[in-house]
Amino acid sequence: MGCGTSFVKYVLFFFNLLFALIGIAMVGIGVAVVLNWQVVKDASRGLNVAPWLFIVIGAVVFLISFFGCCGAIRESHCMVVTYAIFLIVIIIVEVILAVCIFVYADSIKHALKTGMDRSFEEGRSLNPNPFHQIERQLSCCGKTGPIDYNVQAVANLPPECCDQGSQVCSIVNAYSTGCTTRMLDYYDKSHKVIAGITIGVACVEVIGALFALCLANSIRNMDRRSRY
Structure with missing residues (x-):
């Protein structure tokens, strides 16, 4: 494996390690909200979906990132390609979510x-x-x-x-x-920030997906050369 491929391999590993930690943090924040704000969520009904959504997204991010770490270190073409596909799906979902936050801000x-x-x-x-x-x-x-x-x-x-x-x-x-005024003030201050962060994360993930595809292609070429 060349120096460039090795660089991509380790960048992808640390990239996914970072996102695995972010996923754990998201799960922790969601659990904390569920435990500490249970009465508030019961009173406000529809809002109680948010912390559980945070937990689910955090768990998915952690699992996919863990998958990417293993694929990069083990140099598994199948795992890296699968990881890239999952990452592309997440990017699409994040972009749709950010657009919905902007488009349906008044409805929310x-x-x-x-x-x-x-x-x-x-x-x-x-x-x-x-x-x-x-x-x-x-x-x-x-x-x-x-x-x-x-x-x-x-x-x-x-x-x-x-x-x-x-x-x-x-x-x-x-x-x-x-x-009601306080809640709407919080929403006005945070929804654009949340949408912006979502777009920013998606842009970073695009780089990760490109790195994953490059690594997968390199691993496949290495496997082909090893057969001759």
Whole structure:
């Protein structure tokens, strides 16, 4: 195996090692969200898909990267080609996902608003109210603010609407931002960044796929030469 092929081999190995670690990190983040935000996800319904999707994507990234590492080190033509095919499929999915985030940004934002508003209204008839856990997690109060609780007295807001150190929660010291507003602000700040990172990762993976195909071609040529 020539110097150039050896270089491609080790670059591909470390490339996949990096993505294997990224996959493990994604699984860890998804598990952490599932464990720590279970009540919030139960209240916000459709949002509970996100951490599980993160876990699945992280596991797939890890498995494919592990496959690429083994194929590169063992110089297996079949494993490297299979890895390249999987990587190309992932690239296509990532590009589609990023485009959907840009194209359907308003629809996703509307769905988030509808889900949060519904959770607030339905939670008012439940005891305990699961929406209060959203208020505690996001440091917010009501849908658009404390006024959603129709405050009539000095102190009749749920304690989650105020800082945990507050003795009495009233409209005076309650969080002024509503949970729906807070969630939409998070989405506005993050969805373009997420889409951009997805496109960036896809571009890096294109390089990895090209390296994998070059290595596979080199391994095949070596096998052919070894037969003569």
